[in-house]
Every structure is written in structure tokens, then in C-alpha cells.
Amino acid sequence: MGHRIESASFVTARVSKDRPEDLTGKTVRDVRRHGKRVLLVFDEGGLLVKLGMTGSLLVDHPKGPHTRARLEFDGVTLNFDDIRQFGSLQILTAEPAGLGPDPFEIDAGEFAARLRARDTQVKRLLLDQSFLRGVGNIYADEALFRAGIHPLARTRRLHTERARHLHTAIVEVLTLAIEHRGSSVSDYVDAAGKSGSFQTLHRVYRKQGQPCAICQTPIRRIVAAQRGTHFCPRCQRR
DNA sequence: CTTAATGTTCCCCA
DNA sequence: TTGGGGAACATTAA
Secondary structure (H helix, E strand, C coil): EEEEEEECCCCCCHHHCCCCCHCCCCCEEEEEEEEEEEEEECCEEEEEEEEECCEEEEECCCCCCCEEEEEEECCEEEEEEECCCCCCCEEEEECCCCCCCCCCCCCHHHHHHHHHHCEEEEHHHHHHCCCCCCHHHHHHHHHHHHHHHCCCCCCCCHHHHHHHHHHHHHHHHHHHHHHHCCCCCCCCCCCCCCCCHHHHHCCCCCCCCCCCCCCCCCCCEECCEEEEEEEECCCCCC
């Protein structure tokens, strides 16, 4: 915090539509989470980091084949590495907008009302960042399992109590995942290059064929909203 | 060899 | 506005 950007470079055109020179001289006053994104806050504006599937921010790491951008501070460097290049950097002049509420800020009743006002598969809606910010494929599956809700259940037909339970499960799963510093299934590492450990506590994600922790029924894998989707066919009835 | 899988979301269509 | 499908990319496993 309080580090001034001495220079910045974007290695690939794809990583940002903005000009790296516009970052020079900016001082990072705060680093915040905004949904799945990371926001570096300057005195005015900021830099919004979208990690995509395989992006990572790395402090004091050497430049590698997947380094897409580099910020140099006084004595510190920050890499944006990203294998698949679904991630990006965006220079902001105002607060980020356009996403739904954070699960930690919305209450269960309001969550349930908003969910029931829509008519789609519940898994698809959880992945919609304009509906709710911060839940991705792993945590959608893990939260639906804990709430005992089938991923293909229609949102409109979920009773309020079940929708409220889903909100509770989302908050629980995210809280635990943050405590365990994330899920490192293959690539994910934090800014120091360290893996998380929440993957050891996954109950359904990529567990197809393995017995459910509750009822021993084999976990199933289907495709929902074009994403691999894992659930217990007994604990999560349609 | 080919095909499918992977933590995302943007763009286009109905 | 809402809902749904495919593409963008790199790498690994089957």
C-alpha cells in the first residue's frame, strides 16, 4: 500500500484496451475485492484486474512465458500472469459498476426474492455476475450441494425457505474458501505464489463417481450453462 | 493423431 | 429485459 507505479508494460495487446503509460505515477492506496475481480485503488480511479480462468497477480516474480503485464514500483514488481488470456486489466476513472450485489452484503430475504423473480436454472443464475457477484463454477456447485438443491432446479419454483438456505450456503462456502485461501485445482496461486487448500474440502466439484459424503450415492457430473456441474442425485433432488 | 476437459465472460440472437 | 448458445485461449489428459 502506498506504492507508486514507476513504470508499467502490457506484453500482449489482448491484456488491456488501455495504455500502460497512463498508470505511471499512480499510487496504490488500497487493494480490494470486487466480486471475482481485484481492484487496485489510486487517489483517483484505479486498475481493475479480471483474473479470468487462469490469471494470477504475483509479487516479485520473474517474467515468464505467460506474463501479460508488469507493474514496477520502487523495489517491488507486480506481474499479471495468465495462461489462457481470458483475464484483462482495465484502467478505471470511477467506481466499478454493473455487477449484482455481493453475497456478504445482501440479506437472505432479498436474495430469495430476487432469485424467485427469475425463471432459469439455479446454477446458471448463480454464475451470472449481474445477478450476484463473486460466485463461480466451483462455489456454485459446492453451495448447491450444501443447500440440497439440484443445479437444474428452476429458480421461480424454489420456495423462499430453500432460496434463503441457498444464500446461507453461499456465504458459508465463500467464508470457508477464503479462510483456506482458495481452491487450487490446477493453477490458482495467491500473490506470493502459494496454493490454497479448499480443494481438499470440496464435496462435489470434480468428484464424479465418488461416493457422496452424506449418503454414499455416486456424485454425478452433467453440463449446465455449458459448465461442468457436479451434484449428488440423492441429496439434491429435482 | 483427435477430443474433451479446465477456475470466465463477452457478444450475438430470439 | 431476459434467457441461452458459442467463441475467445492454452494446456493437459484420455
